[in-house]
Amino acid sequence: MxxxxxxxxxxxxxxxxxxxxxxxxxxxxxxxxxxDTLSSYGMDAFSLINYDYFxxxxxxxLENEITDLKTRLIKSENERIKFAxxxxxxxxxxxxxxxDIPDSFEYIYARLSGIDPNSYGRTILINAGKxxxxxxxxxxxxxxxxxxxxxxxxxxxSKVKLISNPSNRIAVRTQMNRANGILIPVDQDYASVExxxxxxxxxxxxxxxxADFSTIYPPGLLVGEVVTVSDSSATIxxxxxxxxxxxxxQLDDVxxxxxxxxx
Amino acid sequence: xxxxxxxYALLLFLIIFISLKFSWLYxxxxxxxxxLIVFLLRRSFSDPEPGKNVIWGFSAGLALDLVxxxxxxxxxxxYCIVCFFTxxxxxxxxxxxxxxxxxxxxxxxxxxxxxISLVTLSGxxxxxxxxxxxxxxxxxxxxxxxxxxxxxxxx
Numbered sequence: 570m571x572x573x574x575x576x577x578x579x580x581x582x583x584x585x586x587x588x589x590x591x592x593x594x595x596x597x598x599x600x601x602x603x604x605d606t607l608s609s610y611g612m613d614a615f616s617l618i619n620y621d622y623f624x625x626x627x628x629x630x631l632e633n634e635i636t637d638l639k640t641r642l643i644k645s646e647n648e649r650i651k652f653a654x655x656x657x658x659x660x661x662x663x664x665x666x667x668x669d670i671p672d673s674f675e676y677i678y679a680r681l682s683g684i685d686p687n688s689y690g691r692t693i694l695i696n697a698g699k700x701x702x703x704x705x706x707x708x709x710x711x712x713x714x715x716x717x718x719x720x721x722x723x724x725x726x727s728k729v730k731l732i733s734n735p736s737n738r739i740a741v742r743t744q745m746n747r748a749n750g751i752l753i754p755v756d757q758d759y760a761s762v763e764x765x766x767x768x769x770x771x772x773x774x775x776x777x778x779x780a781d782f783s784t785i786y787p788p789g790l791l792v793g794e795v796v797t798v799s800d801s802s803a804t805i806x807x808x809x810x811x812x813x814x815x816x817x818x819q820l821d822d823v824x825x826x827x828x829x830x831x832x
Numbered sequence: 833x834x835x836x837x838x839x840y841a842l843l844l845f846l847i848i849f850i851s852l853k854f855s856w857l858y859x860x861x862x863x864x865x866x867x868l869i870v871f872l873l874r875r876s877f878s879d880p881e882p883g884k885n886v887i888w889g890f891s892a893g894l895a896l897d898l899v900x901x902x903x904x905x906x907x908x909x910x911y912c913i914v915c916f917f918t919x920x921x922x923x924x925x926x927x928x929x930x931x932x933x934x935x936x937x938x939x940x941x942x943x944x945x946x947x948i949s950l951v952t953l954s955g956x957x958x959x960x961x962x963x964x965x966x967x968x969x970x971x972x973x974x975x976x977x978x979x980x981x982x983x984x985x986x987x
């Protein structure tokens with residue numbers, strides 16, 4: 570049995586106590602600008618070695634993707650023409666009635682550059698940062714719906730807190746009755762919606778969107794789909810389980826929403 | 833000595849990079865092993881100097897937190913504690929039988945998962961956290977640790 574000298578033991582304990590205290594300090598001041606600055610330095614360092622290692626694809630796969638995108642483009646273009654007229658009319662009517670005109674957004678394209686390696690992680694990295702005018706509190710979406718919100722941005726990399734992060738409480742509304750509720754994530758795939766009364770009709774497979782009064786998320790973004798609805802006589806609210814429309818382990822291309830200046 | 837440290841720092845750096853970029857490759861139903869803690873614990877077994885390993889655990893955890901962590905400081909806290917106690921336990925023992933080593937791995941990985949999830953997943957229920965996140969990820973990490981140990985045993 571080896572014996573450690575006493576002075577060495579004391580030194581080891583001092584190391585442990587110091588590192589523990591520093592870590593606790595970081596945790597306690599998690600929202601501080603000091604932590605944000607350190608984090609953006611960390612992301613800048615990561616951006617130096619970040620590269621899209623799976624960017625090579627087979628020609629056939631690329632051709633299929635182009636065909637698919639062209640088909641979707643022509644469909645969307647036809648729909649856009651149909652809706653543009655109605656939208657213009659709607660704006661004119663809103664102006665006449667002095668109702669606030671909705672904000673318009675620009676989309677900044679980004680790709681996934683890293684996933685939190687731990688199972689309990691609910692953050693990802695995307696390859697767009699301050700250089701592309703991506704800042705904190707910008708909303709990140711994908712083709713399938715809301716992904717999350719930027720919590721920290723470096724020059725070329727930004728950290729996104731996923732919508733499935735359990736600390737989130739998001740104002741949402743149902744599709745049919747536009748009933749407002751609060752979305753609380755349960756795990757990576759599911760969330761519950763609370764504060765919707767049992768008298769409000771909510772159907773299974775109904776879509777859930779961000780609410781009109783949310784201060785963080787723009788209104789009308791797809792969040793998920795209702796999986797189960799149950800009415801309990803013990804409470805005045807429904808129990809609604811929602812599946813997120815975006816599978817967070819299959820993320821690849823995302824867009825950062827930026828409110829257009831002057832609108 | 834310095835060369836050894838640089839080599840180990842580069843290894844940790846590589847592990848962090850691989851787990852950030854390619855963790856989806858070995859993710860099973862969203863459960864991913866914590867490879868970084870496996871390598872930190874291996875070091876604590878092979879070179880049981882609590883003071884040094886605390887610094888390694890703290891630095892690696894902080895680097896990971898700064899790049900992707902939701903709560904900065906939580907990985908560094910948990911890694912420095914597990915590295916310290918593993919080295920502290922191993923420092924007086926020259927030979928550790930397989931079952932005891934596995935038990936130490938299990939306790940340390942479970943403690944680390946528990947501590948991190950307690951802070952980062954605080955919005956979820958305790959038992960739900962344990963059943964869906966902590967226990968599966970601990971089991972997966974333990975399997976990786978045991979496989980690595982059988983492939984390349986440490987002291």
